[in-house]
Amino acid sequence: MAAEHQASGETDGIVSQLSPDELPSSIHDTRKLLPTISDEESHYHLPTNDINYQPNVHKNEPSGVVVCCRCGEGAMNSDEIAHSKDCDQKEYHSAYWWIHHKEQMLEWFQQHPRAARRWLSRR
Numbered sequence: 001m002a003a004e005h006q007a008s009g010e011t012d013g014i015v016s017q018l019s020p021d022e023l024p025s026s027i028h029d030t031r032k033l034l035p036t037i038s039d040e041e042s043h044y045h046l047p048t049n050d051i052n053y054q055p056n057v058h059k060n061e062p063s064g065v066v067v068c069c070r071c072g073e074g075a076m077n078s079d080e081i082a083h084s085k086d087c088d089q090k091e092y093h094s095a096y097w098w099i100h101h102k103e104q105m106l107e108w109f110q111q112h113p114r115a116a117r118r119w120l121s122r123r
């Protein structure tokens with residue numbers, strides 16, 4: 001917590017230059033800058049059905065559930081996984097989710113001034 005606080009003094013200058021309108025809005029830029037589920041270091045498990053249910057659910061077909069390999073929580077949509085509090089994968093979302101959650105994106109940049117600087121320098 002102390003370290004985060006120390007960094008915020010330096011962060012404010014950078015992030016004050018970022019308005020929600022200026023945040024990355026393409027899938028490409030979002031994947032490059034923010035933690036997304038397509039990152040190689042993110043890990044999810046897609047369990048298959050272990051039994052047949054009639055008429056449409058067949059054994060060994062994907063169940064549709066996405067499970068976080070770090071904390072074991074799952075949901076029908078990776079963006080809706082209720083990760084455990086200390087899960088190091090809880091910041092990972094789809095690029096589509098980030099683009100439609102600009103407040104969270106701005107918050108993330110506030111905590112990652114290096115990424116904010118990178119984004120501002122390439123505009």
Ligand SMILES: [Zn+2]
Nearest residue numbers: 068071083087
């Ligand atoms: Zn998790």
